[in-house]
Amino acid sequence: MxxxxxxxxxxxxxxxxxxxxxxxxxxxxxxxxxxxxxxxxxxxxxxxxxxxxxxxxxxxxxxxxxxxxxxxxxxxxxxxxxxxxxxxxxxxxxxxxxxxxxxxxxxxxxxxxxxxxxxxxxxxxxxxxxxxxxxxxxxxxxxxxxxxxxxxxxxxxxxxxxxxxxxxxxxxxxxxxxxxxxxxxxxxxxxxxxxxxxxxxxxxxxxxxxxxxxxxxxxxxxxIHHKTMSKQTAIYSEPEYLDVAAKEFEDTQAMIDATEKLYGEYRWNQYDLLILPPSFPFGGMENPRLSFITPTVIAGDKSLVNLIAHELAHSWSGNLVTNATWRDLWLNEGFTSYVENRIMESVFGKKRAMMERTLDSQGLRQEVEELDESDTILHIAMQGRDPDDAFSGIPYTKGHLFLWFLEQRFGREKFDLFLKAYFDNHAFQSIDTRGFIAYLDKHLISQYPGKVTIEEVKTWIFKPGLPTFTPLAQSDTFTKVQQHMDSWLSNRAALSDIPTKQWTVHEWLYFINNLPEEISKEQLALLDKTYQLTLSTNNEIAHAWLLLSLQKKYYVVNQRLENYLISIGRRKLIVPLYEALISDEKTRPFAVSIYQKARAGYHPLAQSTIDALFTEYE
The missing domain is CATH 2.60.40.1730 (tricorn interacting facor f3 domain)
Incomplete structure (x- = not known):
């Protein structure tokens, strides 16, 4: 040894x-x-x-x-x-x-x-x-x-x-x-x-x-084969994914280096990625030294590598310092989502990091409206419930926004020093929410009085929804996308006038997710014909477009939808599509026929979630 x-x-x-x-x-x-x-x-x-x-x-x-x-x-x-x-x-x-x-x-x-x-x-x-x-x-x-x-x-x-x-x-x-x-x-x-x-x-x-x-x-x-990417990183996967994954995720070492500068030493020696078959039910799992990764993020243009930044960030928040119970999940995922965004800013720039934060914030606000109020609390009550129920956008994005709020109030320099010390002082330990609040009060709030009150902290952690003082994530890039969308919808410009050739996946997601409620099938058909959205090979763009199409009953996407649901098992991407199909009596038989083909290839966690959807809408 x-x-x-x-x-x-x-x-x-x-x-x-x-x-x-x-x-x-x-x-x-x-x-x-x-x-x-x-x-x-x-x-x-x-x-x-x-x-x-x-x-x-x-x-x-x-x-x-x-x-x-x-x-x-x-x-x-x-x-x-x-x-x-x-x-x-x-x-x-x-x-x-x-x-x-x-x-x-x-x-x-x-x-x-x-x-x-x-x-x-x-x-x-x-x-x-x-x-x-x-x-x-x-x-x-x-x-x-x-x-x-x-x-x-x-x-x-x-x-x-x-x-x-x-x-x-x-x-x-x-x-x-x-x-x-x-x-x-x-x-x-x-x-x-x-x-x-x-x-x-x-x-x-x-x-x-x-x-x-x-x-x-x-x-x-x-x-499972192996390919080295850098001094500290490698890909493990079936041969079919090896080269494309190594190319897609070649910036992983740069992410490690950036995080060490921010929050201290990477303490796990090696950081490798295992690319799993597409049935893996999550985007990634932060297993130390070898994160498990879905192939759905291999987009060919590094547009979805924030998931790698997220799993890497867990090497500090989650793996190094861990939530003591599953009602404290936000201490893992909120911190990790915040660190992920800081990694993306360091490696890919502020513009991209703000687009990702804005998309997440927008998704969170919609989710807050849909969830039971009690499930929008960071310190969620979990006794008697399966801890898998704790996983939603709340611990991830609400937790992220809380830390961003602290960063804005105290200033980035002071907050970074606090966070680095937090990771160091609790390394290889578990902590619960009350323990974190006590540490925050002693080492930040009391050190700089007048910046944040304990009452504000408790509002974030113990109250439902989003506080009135939640910082607003805004992207200048998305403002321009919105302007182009408004010009087209008001007939002041044609689709061909929108400069989409240089758009990132984030701009496409903002565009699709913010199309108006009253958009017509004819307008959807024109969008599809112009941009070939139904044929998109980017799994995130395809998901957003297919979900919108189902909501607007634009059923010409059905064959693409079937192929999509059969080919991948990531819950984030498939469950909302099944829910949209199952909740509509007209499309429920179609959902049954797809699920009969796809179920055997899904992970047990995905199966149980979708099985429950069918039961709910019986």
């Missing part, structure tokens, strides 16, 4: 249970006893079985007692088959006693393991099931290469428990290692130190020395 790795491990042992969290705000979504005993390190020894669609083997927990009289280790599981348990004491492994409770709700089944006073480690032998919500198993036909199967995990928010028995809470942190066995023609990768060399025996070793919350433990396996 390298000396520096060992030093990191020793230092991090003191951090596993460090959480800035109020006693009355513990994580409701775990059934583990993480306040009494925790894992400081886990080792996974798993085989990847594509025929059975399961991971099988064992997980080994190295234990640290926080309460000296604790007699049980309680772990989270869901849809796991537990085979046996062993405990380690007196330098030997012994058969252990365990009980698996019945599943009562979406939290799964609590696994209770008896401990002896001298027990230092526990092994749980188990296998996952094909129903695991945190895994997707793809047939060769569902991959880019069409020759080999593919598997990947998605553990956020509480899906890690569906493929390993663990204390599935972001309030605790754990280092991990793994031995993964798979077909010799396939390669596994993890959110750890990935070796780009193929192993002929199909056995791979992984180490993640830094302590991370369990939802960031990630795995994938398939015909």
């Amino acid at each position: 390298h000396l520096i790795t060992r030093i990191i491990q020793l230092l991090s042992l003191t951090l596993f249970s460090c959480v800035t969290q109020a006693d009355d705000n513990l994580d409701w979504h775990t059934q583990s006893n993480y306040t009494q005993i925790i894992s400081t390190h886990v080792h996974l020894d798993l085989s990847v079985d594509f025929k059975q669609k399961q991971l099988s083997g064992y997980i080994e927990h190295t234990l640290k007692r926080l309460a000296p009289d604790v007699t049980e280790l309680k772990l989270d599981t869901r849809d796991l088959t537990i085979l046996k348990v062993e405990h380690f004491d007196n330098q030997q492994w012994h058969k252990g006693e365990f009980a698996l409770a019945k599943e009562t709700d979406f939290r799964g089944s609590q696994l209770v393991i008896k401990l002896k006073p001298q027990t230092t480690k526990i092994r749980v032998y188990y296998h996952s099931t094909p129903e695991a919500s945190g895994l997707q198993w793809l047939s060769p036909a569902q991959t880019a290469g069409k020759k080999h199967p593919f598997m990947f995990s998605q553990s956020q928010a509480i899906h890690a428990r569906s493929w390993m028995p663990i204390q599935d809470t972001p309030a605790m942190r754990v280092s991990y290692s793994a031995t993964i066995r798979t077909d010799k023609h396939l390669r596994p990768v993890m959110s750890a130190d990935n070796n780009p060399q193929w192993h002929d025996d199909g056995i791979y070793q992984f180490t993640m020395p830094q302590p991370i919350p369990p939802y960031l433990i990630a795995i994938a396996a398939g015909n």
Whole structure:
């Protein structure tokens, strides 16, 4: 083991249970006893079985007692088959006693393991099931290469428990290692130190020395190849995506360098990207050292690389400093969205960063009108609810705007120094909302009195909607787009007069999203004929146009719509389209026919979301 790795491990042992969290705000979504005993390190020894669609083997927990009289280790599981348990004491492994409770709700089944006073480690032998919500198993036909199967995990928010028995809470942190066995023609990768060399025996070793919350433990396996982009970055993907992804995301190193200048050292050594098959339900997942990325952002012109900036930003906000519970999600996503925008400004300029902030703000204001008022609170009430319900534009963009508000009030220089110190002082720790407010008050508000009041902060965090003092994001570029749109709609100019040849994806999105409510089908047809919007290969532009077309009943897009919904599984892009189809009785049968073809290729998270839509509109 390298000396520096060992030093990191020793230092991090003191951090596993460090959480800035109020006693009355513990994580409701775990059934583990993480306040009494925790894992400081886990080792996974798993085989990847594509025929059975399961991971099988064992997980080994190295234990640290926080309460000296604790007699049980309680772990989270869901849809796991537990085979046996062993405990380690007196330098030997012994058969252990365990009980698996019945599943009562979406939290799964609590696994209770008896401990002896001298027990230092526990092994749980188990296998996952094909129903695991945190895994997707793809047939060769569902991959880019069409020759080999593919598997990947998605553990956020509480899906890690569906493929390993663990204390599935972001309030605790754990280092991990793994031995993964798979077909010799396939390669596994993890959110750890990935070796780009193929192993002929199909056995791979992984180490993640830094302590991370369990939802960031990630795995994938398939015909995965490697291409270096820079000293610190690389692409992992099927061969079909390798070169185009490396070209699209070649600025990743520049993003790392820019963020280090703003907020301090990148503490994870390598930052690689795994390009997943298009069924991946999210834009990206910030798994440390290896972010999982949807191929839908490979646009050919770097127009959607803000997603890479977002996942990279999590290396500071989320991975380094983590929300202690899922009602504190805004501490991950709001901070990350703010840092993302600062990265984009540093690398691509203020004009682009402001366009992206303006689009996000506009989308947020629409979402605030559509959501239940209680769901527009940053510190959202989550007890009794699936934590996946917390994911909306609220923690992302409202959180971003709150930090932008602080930046404007205190000035960028002071706020940057505060944010850098915040990341440093809470590195490898978890924090809840109350802990953040106390830190903000002590280190910023009280340091510069008269700039921001605690009442204003609490309005942002605990009140619904957007405060009246929310800063307004405005783009001069969009003002010009609006002027061109108004001239066309008022017959003062033709479409051919609008200088669209140099437009960015952001200008197109603003144009489509801001067309008036009363626009006619004839006008839509003219737009389509002039700009070929139905045939757009940019997935964001296509989504905006297809959604508008459905809302205006411009059904000539139906074939493109079907192809679009069958070819990708990113929830952000497909769920609004399905909702528009399902909510209209005339197009619901069309939605059924598409879904019958597409469902098998969607991730379980996407399936459950769309299944619920059909149930809602029955």
